[in-house]
Amino acid sequence: MKIKKAIQIQLGIYRRLLRNELPAMVFLGDGRTATLGDEVDPVVDEFITGMRALLDLPQQPAVRYSHSKCRICPYDAHCRPDFEAKEDISLLYGIHGKAAEHLAEAGISTISQLAMSTVESIPDVPYLKGNKRKHRAILQAGSFLSGKVFQLNKAALPEGTWIHFDIEDNPLTPDRERHVYLWGFLVPAYTRENFDYVWTDDETGDYDGWLGFLQKIEEYRSNYSPLVLAHYSNHEKATIRQYAERYAMKNHPTVTWLLGDDSPLFDMQNPVLDCLVLPLQGYGLKDICKHPDLVNFQWENEESGSQWSVVQFNRFRLETDLAEKQKLKTEILRYNRDDVIATRRLEVWIRKLFL
Ligand code: SF4
Incomplete structure (x- = not known):
C-alpha cells in the first residue's frame, strides 16, 4: 500500500525528532492501519536537504496562496500580509496557484485587474478554462473587494x-x-x-x-x-x-x-x-x-x-x-x-x- 509522500515525510521527521526506533502508525480511515519505519529515510533526507537549500536563499522564494494549506500553517500571519498587499489572485476561492501564475503572464496579476476583466479577455489557462469558470472568477474577485454577495x-x-x-x-x-x-x-x-x-x-x-x-x-x-x-x-x-x-x-x-x-x-x-x-x-x-x-x-x-x-x-x-x-x-x-x-x-x- 502506497502512503502519500507528505505523510511519509511528516512521520519520518517525527521519528527522527523523537529519536525513536519504533515505526510510526498511520490510520487509513477505513479501519486499516499501516506502519512506516526506516524505509522512509531517503525521502526525509531529500526533504531536509531541500529545506536547508531554501533557508540558504538570500530571499524568500515566490509562493502562491493555498487556502487548504495556508490557513492551518503557522506562517500564515507572516505570509498573508504580502499576499494581500499584492492582491494575489490565488487568495480567491477557486483560483489555483498555477492558474494565478498563468494569468499573471497574461497581464492579470491582481484581484482588481481580474475584477475588471471580461470573460473574453481572460485566456484559457490550467485550472481556469471555459466561460462559466471565468465568469465566476471575475465575480469572486469583485466579491472579495466589495464584500458583496452575487447571485x-x-x-x-x-x-x-x-x-x-x-x-x-x-x-x-x-x-x-x-x-x-x-x-x-x-x-x-x-x-x-x-x-x-x-x-x-x-x-x-x-x-x-x-x-x-x-x-x-x-x-x-x-x-x-x-x-x-x-x-x-x-x-x-x-x-x-x-x-x-x-x-x-x-x-x-x-x-x-x-x-x-x-x-x-x-x-x-x-x-x-x-x-x-x-x-x-x-x-x-x-x-x-x-x-x-x-x-x-x-x-x-x-x-x-x-x-x-x-x-x-x-x-x-x-x-x-x-x-x-x-x-x-x-x-x-x-x-x-x-x-x-x-x-x-x-x-x-x-x-x-x-x-
Ligand atoms: S502560509 Fe506561507 S509558508 Fe505557510 S503554506 Fe502558505 S505560503 Fe507556505
Missing part, C-alpha cells in the same frame, strides 16, 4: 418539511471502518429544544446506531410528509451508502428510499455553490455561517469543530469517571446541535436572499 441563478429549494441532519464519525475507530457515534437532527420548530439524535457509546454499538437512525427516518417520514432531509456536503449521503454496504442492506426499504431517485436527502452545498458567489475563501458551512455579514450564526463553543468532536469522543471512550464522561457527551451533543441549527439558519438566509 448566479435562483436557488431551487425542495418543498416539504425540512429536517436538518448532520453526523459525527470517528476516523480513529479501532480495527474497523469509521463508526458514526452521533446521528443528529433538528426538527420543527427548529429551536434548541428540537434537537434530536441517535448516539452510541462506542463501535460495539455501530449496528444498533445505524438501525436507530433508520428507525428515526421512518418516524420522520410518517410524521412529516413530504420530508426534506437537509445536510451540508456529500458526507452524510456517502456515509449512508457505506453503512448500507457494511451491513448488506442496500435493499432495505428505508435505504432504497434514502438513496433512490425520490430521496429526501438534500445537500445544501449545491445551491450555495451553484447560485452564489460569496466574499469568502472557503465555502464550508462554518465559513458561511460564522461570517458576520452572511448568516452570522456563532457556535456556542468557539473551539468546537469536527476534529474537536473526534478528540472529545475518543476522550469519552477512554474516560472512566462517569460524571466526566457525561460532561464530554453533553459537549459533543451541543456541538452537533449547533451544526444542525447552523444549516437551518443557512436555509432561512438563502430563502430571504432569493425572495
Whole structure:
C-alpha cells in the first residue's frame, strides 16, 4: 500500500525528532492501519536537504496562496500580509496557484485587474478554462473587494418539511471502518429544544446506531410528509451508502428510499455553490455561517469543530469517571446541535436572499 509522500515525510521527521526506533502508525480511515519505519529515510533526507537549500536563499522564494494549506500553517500571519498587499489572485476561492501564475503572464496579476476583466479577455489557462469558470472568477474577485454577495441563478429549494441532519464519525475507530457515534437532527420548530439524535457509546454499538437512525427516518417520514432531509456536503449521503454496504442492506426499504431517485436527502452545498458567489475563501458551512455579514450564526463553543468532536469522543471512550464522561457527551451533543441549527439558519438566509 502506497502512503502519500507528505505523510511519509511528516512521520519520518517525527521519528527522527523523537529519536525513536519504533515505526510510526498511520490510520487509513477505513479501519486499516499501516506502519512506516526506516524505509522512509531517503525521502526525509531529500526533504531536509531541500529545506536547508531554501533557508540558504538570500530571499524568500515566490509562493502562491493555498487556502487548504495556508490557513492551518503557522506562517500564515507572516505570509498573508504580502499576499494581500499584492492582491494575489490565488487568495480567491477557486483560483489555483498555477492558474494565478498563468494569468499573471497574461497581464492579470491582481484581484482588481481580474475584477475588471471580461470573460473574453481572460485566456484559457490550467485550472481556469471555459466561460462559466471565468465568469465566476471575475465575480469572486469583485466579491472579495466589495464584500458583496452575487447571485448566479435562483436557488431551487425542495418543498416539504425540512429536517436538518448532520453526523459525527470517528476516523480513529479501532480495527474497523469509521463508526458514526452521533446521528443528529433538528426538527420543527427548529429551536434548541428540537434537537434530536441517535448516539452510541462506542463501535460495539455501530449496528444498533445505524438501525436507530433508520428507525428515526421512518418516524420522520410518517410524521412529516413530504420530508426534506437537509445536510451540508456529500458526507452524510456517502456515509449512508457505506453503512448500507457494511451491513448488506442496500435493499432495505428505508435505504432504497434514502438513496433512490425520490430521496429526501438534500445537500445544501449545491445551491450555495451553484447560485452564489460569496466574499469568502472557503465555502464550508462554518465559513458561511460564522461570517458576520452572511448568516452570522456563532457556535456556542468557539473551539468546537469536527476534529474537536473526534478528540472529545475518543476522550469519552477512554474516560472512566462517569460524571466526566457525561460532561464530554453533553459537549459533543451541543456541538452537533449547533451544526444542525447552523444549516437551518443557512436555509432561512438563502430563502430571504432569493425572495
Ligand atoms: S502560509 Fe506561507 S509558508 Fe505557510 S503554506 Fe502558505 S505560503 Fe507556505
